[in-house]
Amino acid sequence: MDNSLIIALDFANKKEVEQFLQPFGDRQLFVKVGMELYYQEGPSIIHLLKEKGHRIFLDLKLHDIPNTVKNAMKGLARLDCDLVNVHAAGGKEMMQAALEGLEAGTSMGRKRPYCIAVTQLTSTSEEQMNKEQLIPVGLLDSVVHYSVLTKEAGLDGVVCSAWEAERIREKVGQPFLTVTPGIRMKEDQAGDQKRIATPNFARNAGVSAIVVGRSITRSADPVQTYQKWIEIWKGVHS
Numbered sequence: 001m002d003n004s005l006i007i008a009l010d011f012a013n014k015k016e017v018e019q020f021l022q023p024f025g026d027r028q029l030f031v032k033v034g035m036e037l038y039y040q041e042g043p044s045i046i047h048l049l050k051e052k053g054h055r056i057f058l059d060l061k062l063h064d065i066p067n068t069v070k071n072a073m074k075g076l077a078r079l080d081c082d083l084v085n086v087h088a089a090g091g092k093e094m095m096q097a098a099l100e101g102l103e104a105g106t107s108m109g110r111k112r113p114y115c116i117a118v119t120q121l122t123s124t125s126e127e128q129m130n131k132e133q134l135i136p137v138g139l140l141d142s143v144v145h146y147s148v149l150t151k152e153a154g155l156d157g158v159v160c161s162a163w164e165a166e167r168i169r170e171k172v173g174q175p176f177l178t179v180t181p182g183i184r185m186k187e188d189q190a191g192d193q194k195r196i197a198t199p200n201f202a203r204n205a206g207v208s209a210i211v212v213g214r215s216i217t218r219s220a221d222p223v224q225t226y227q228k229w230i231e232i233w234k235g236v237h238s
């Protein structure tokens with residue numbers, strides 16, 4: 001898991017995914033399947049990506065009552081992804097139920113997928129959080145609070161922005177994954193992301209993995225762009 005660059009496959013369907021992956025040939029990647037793709041294609045997209053040897057983060061951000069999340073996770077465990085997630089806002093009991101479901105659905109002799117919790121979406125600003133969610137603390141405090149709750153529930157880590165990773169490590173300790181979307185090169189558009197950081201910043205902050213979507217998937221030459229990102233992320237060019 002550590003030091004991975006996860007490509008967000010935010011595509012409308014399997015055909016678009018195949019078109020995107022085709023130029024990568026046999027290269028095995030770490031990819032993320034989110035709501036857009038999974039709600040269209042269902043489990044078959046996971047089977048297809050696994051057949052090609054890709055590692056998979058199934059980013060469905062479960063958030064419901066504990067019993068529902070437990071049973072949903074039991075089913076998702078059978079897909080044998082590497083990483084799944086929930087929203088920490090669902091609470092400790094819900095997160096514990098997610099783990100129970102995952103363990104129940106994981107075949108004998110296999111390792112259950114890592115399970116992490118979204119703290120505050122990287123598209124959320126402090127102002128939005130204060131005014132819309134009525135959470136009257138600083139954004140960093142909220143993210144750290146959710147991280148502690150996630151650790152107490154027994155999960156493996158969190159989704160956060162690179163800006164919060166160091167503070168989370170200080171507070172929660174290790175091992176604890178920090179998976180960070182909202183990663184952009186200086187010249188990239190932020191789009192809907194509010195808490196963005198460069199891959200250099202993320203590496204220096206010691207995050208476990210970065211998630212990169214549009215900067216790679218919408219570039220003119222995704223393979224070349226991916227290669228450039230990998231080199232920067234791994235510190236070949238700082």
Ligand SMILES: O=c1ccn([C@@H]2O[C@H](COP(=O)(O)O)[C@@H](O)[C@H]2O)c(=O)[nH]1
Pocket residue numbers: 008010034118120121122123159160181182183193211212213214215
């Ligand atoms: O807080 C979060 C949680 C998940 N995401 C997901 O990551 C990618 C980011 O894509 P970009 O195109 O690089 O912005 C996307 O799939 C989100 O659903 C996130 O951005 N923030």
